[in-house]
Amino acid sequence: MQFLSKSLFLGLTACALPLYAVDGIVLINQNSALAGNVTAGDTPGFPVTISAPGSYKLSGNLTVPDANTTAIEITSDNVTLDLNGFSILGPVVCSGFPVTSCTPAGSGSGVKSGLATNVTVLNGVIRGMGSAGIELDEGGVRVEGIRATSNGFAGIMASSAIVTSCEATQNGGVGIFNSALVMGNSVRGNASHGVQIFSGVATNNFAFKNGGNGIDASFASVTGNQVRESGMAGIRAGCPSSVVGNTAVGNAGGDIITAGSGCTRANNAPAP
Numbered sequence: 001m002q003f004l005s006k007s008l009f010l011g012l013t014a015c016a017l018p019l020y021a022v023d024g025i026v027l028i029n030q031n032s033a034l035a036g037n038v039t040a041g042d043t044p045g046f047p048v049t050i051s052a053p054g055s056y057k058l059s060g061n062l063t064v065p066d067a068n069t070t071a072i073e074i075t076s077d078n079v080t081l082d083l084n085g086f087s088i089l090g091p092v093v094c095s096g097f098p099v100t101s102c103t104p105a106g107s108g109s110g111v112k113s114g115l116a117t118n119v120t121v122l123n124g125v126i127r128g129m130g131s132a133g134i135e136l137d138e139g140g141v142r143v144e145g146i147r148a149t150s151n152g153f154a155g156i157m158a159s160s161a162i163v164t165s166c167e168a169t170q171n172g173g174v175g176i177f178n179s180a181l182v183m184g185n186s187v188r189g190n191a192s193h194g195v196q197i198f199s200g201v202a203t204n205n206f207a208f209k210n211g212g213n214g215i216d217a218s219f220a221s222v223t224g225n226q227v228r229e230s231g232m233a234g235i236r237a238g239c240p241s242s243v244v245g246n247t248a249v250g251n252a253g254g255d256i257i258t259a260g261s262g263c264t265r266a267n268n269a270p271a272p
Contacts, residue, residue: 019059025082028072029060039076046071047112053078058086058124067092067106067130067152074113074136081111083124083146090128094150094170098211098231099191102152102172106130110151113137121146132157133171139180148175155190168194175210187214194230207234214251217241227251239263 019027028038028048036044039051047070050056056079062071071088072081088110094102110126110133113119117140125147126133132155133148139160147167148155155168157177167186168175175187179198186206187194193216194207200220207214207227214227218238227234227248234248234255240262247269248255256268265272 025055025057027057027059028062029058030062031060033062033071047073050074050079050081051076055080055082057082058084058088061087061089063089064091064108064129066090067104067108069106069108069130070110070112071108071129072111074111074116074119077116078118079116080120080122082122083126085124087125087127088129088133090130090151092128092130092150092152092172094152094172094191096191097170097189098209099170099172099189102150102191104130106152109133109135110148111135113141117141120144125149126151133168134158136161155187174212175207194227213253214248217243222246227255233257237263243268 033048036042038048041051042049046064053076064071092102108130110129111121112135115138117138120142123145127149129151131153133151134156136158141158141161143158143163145165149169151171153173155171155175160180161178162181163178164183170189172191174192174196175190175194176182177196180200182195182202184204188208191211193212194210194214195202196216197220198218202215202222204224209229211231213233213236214230215235221242223244225246228250230251232253234251236257237243239258239260242264245267255270
């Protein structure tokens with residue numbers, strides 16, 4: 001009867017089991033993504049499936065093979081994913097400022113979740129995905145410190161989320177789409193709107209040279225933003241909305257526009 005050497009046994013075991021940091025956080029890198037078993041049900045290759053609550057952290061860059069592949073899919077509630085300064089990379093290149101084309105076309109996202117709630121994604125770069133950099137469909141989520149650039153459809157799409165201190169640049173559609181709180185972000189050179197928000201708050205954002213409206217809002221609070229050189233309106237708000245304390249300059253379709261009745265406009269530059 002033959003026995004494996006101890007070193008070989010340990011090497012095989014390490015390949016089959018998830019890697020952990022000293023604090024119990026699960027580490028994810030290209031090798032662990034290709035090996036699979038990051039969580040139960042995670043098959044080798046992409047997407048990496050996170051099916052258990054907990055904390056996860058990149059320990060290296062992830063590179064997907066084509067524009068139709070999603071890098072990380074979160075199927076569990078109560079997940080924190082820290083990109084840890086690393087990047088999720090795809091093959092898409094968006095050209096123009098604002099963007100006029102993105103190739104190749106695809107359907108993959110950098111980080112995606114469906115019905116998962118209480119999801120947090122932090123601190124890194126997502127570039128070149130076929131669809132969105134981040135696509136979080138359920139509420140109760142947070143996105144912070146993410147740079148989403150050159151993604152084929154959108155930078156950050158997050159329903160009922162807090163999106164703070166992010167950068168969405170040169171994406172093939174909207175920079176940031178949300179229905180809760182968009183605060184302290186930079187949106188530049190996106191093909192469509194810089195920020196698009198429904199029934200939420202857009203505050204202290206900087207929008208520059210987006211192809212659509214710099215900030216497109218409906219039934220929302222829009223305060224303290226700076227918007228410049230949009231291809232359409234600087235700020236367009238569907239009423240009732242509150243548009244207060246913003247600066248909008250040099251926007252092709254008008255600087256501040258409200259549509260309907262019941263909006264509050266005050267202390268903006270240009271003045272109401």
